[in-house]
Amino acid sequence: xxxxxxxxxxxxxxxxxxxxxxxxxxxxxxxxxxxxxxxxxxxxxxxxxxxxxxxxxxxxxxxxxxxxxxxxxxxxxxxxxxxxxxxxxxxxxxxxxxxxxxxxxxxxxxxxxxxxxxxxxxxxxxxxxxxxxxxxxxxxxxxxxxxxxxxxxxxxxxxxxxxxxxxxxxxxxxx
Numbered sequence: 001x002x003x004x005x006x007x008x009x010x011x012x013x014x015x016x017x018x019x020x021x022x023x024x025x026x027x028x029x030x031x032x033x034x035x036x037x038x039x040x041x042x043x044x045x046x047x048x049x050x051x052x053x054x055x056x057x058x059x060x061x062x063x064x065x066x067x068x069x070x071x072x073x074x075x076x077x078x079x080x081x082x083x084x085x086x087x088x089x090x091x092x093x094x095x096x097x098x099x100x101x102x103x104x105x106x107x108x109x110x111x112x113x114x115x116x117x118x119x120x121x122x123x124x125x126x127x128x129x130x131x132x133x134x135x136x137x138x139x140x141x142x143x144x145x146x147x148x149x150x151x152x153x154x155x156x157x158x159x160x161x162x163x164x165x166x167x168x169x170x171x172x173x174x175x
Contacts, residue, residue, distance in 0.1 A: 018160050091133045096112065108139065115149075134166055
């Protein structure tokens, strides 16, 4: 499994622009009858929320998990051994999250997001502030990505930043 290194924009993303991208993504998913699900940790459901801001999203968002704790990830299908071996903040865990939510909901696309934002997580030794891993599981193929986020002024700004980076990847998908 390869991992794609993605550099996001410099500075802070424009919230209205991120919301506009998700409206376009959601409309495209609806038009193509492509279903999606997410398992989000550091973004706390922000991506699912952005998808559901568009009318008709219930046709394509099969469901979503907010798995902020390690225990929640395991309860939703991520192997505890994966977290123990590779760390909760790893491409392997992001892949397991994407594949688990896709399998649970039978969606065309599964998205897994894990990472640390502005502070070190005292519960996980592999926490590096600003380091995020995400993965897309699409029809039997899963690709992991890594992004280092520059310091942001708020938790929402961090969530929107990685949502914007993910939007770029989603927009590049065929189908």
